[in-house]
Amino acid sequence: MQNKSTMLEGYPKNRMFMGLGILVACTIIVIIIESNIDVHDHNFQPQIVIENNSTCWLREEYQVIEECHPCTEFEVVSKSLGVCINTHYKEVLRCKSGEIVTRSCDHVAEIERRNLIIFTVVCGVLGFLSYMLVYWRERVIYRRAQLKIERQLNRPLLL
Template identity: 30%
Template sequence: MIELLSSRKMIVGVIILIIMCILIVILEGILTESELKPLPQRLPVSKGDSSFASLIGNSTEYCWLFEDYSVVEDCGPCTDFEKAAKHLPICEQTGFKKLVNCSKTGKVYISCAPSTAKKFWIFLLIMLSMSLLGALSVKSRIKYLERRMTERMQNKIDCGV
């Protein structure tokens, strides 16, 4: 199939593929720019060190950073009402919330990142199917070219060349 293309058509094809790759990278950057940013990890604060606690004041919003906590409600999307009403400020960060129970402070909603495992497996299955499709097309193309070559050889032999 590639032998049917002129060098000019191949160059145009390669340029089109390069432009498509650049557009995909730009589009991915735009779409994932507002995606989940890495959340800060739990900070090691000693009992005598109150410098971090003084920075955040008496806010219970960050208790999960320096207290022991247990997860009451797993990470889930914020409702449209919560986003519009701005009732929970954590919904503005990532659009997802998790309810935790801090040991001293009590129950608090924190921002969280949704699991990307499902998206990964979907991507993996799509790539696997595309690779299988590519392998099958290569095999059929090789079979076609070999059959064509044997026909040409047979014609040459029949003509006595």
């Protein structure tokens, strides 16, 4: 009685390549569809809250003094800084006229950086675990083959 295995070694190579081809084709189709879908609303304008009603950064050149960073808990709760009410993030600008302005900002770069690091670590861990699983499975199959050959060689010859 043959031992049926539950892994892929029982499938012919042409079926595995066909399955792999289907997966690659589906991936390419999904990437094409996602790149053509416009997920942004063209009428959406990001809400930018300006402290002290200063809009010098809209009219003239400005320099970013402090990059977009989170407001303190006190600023958010007490609403002492108006720009911290909506987004909970702020950045400090210096206009060409010398005026220093605080405006709200989105923390997209920070989130993207964190998400990239998390994604990279998760992919690395999953890749390593997959490699270890395949390595272990290969060793089990190799050992079974060795035992089978050993049993066949040790079997007495019937004449």
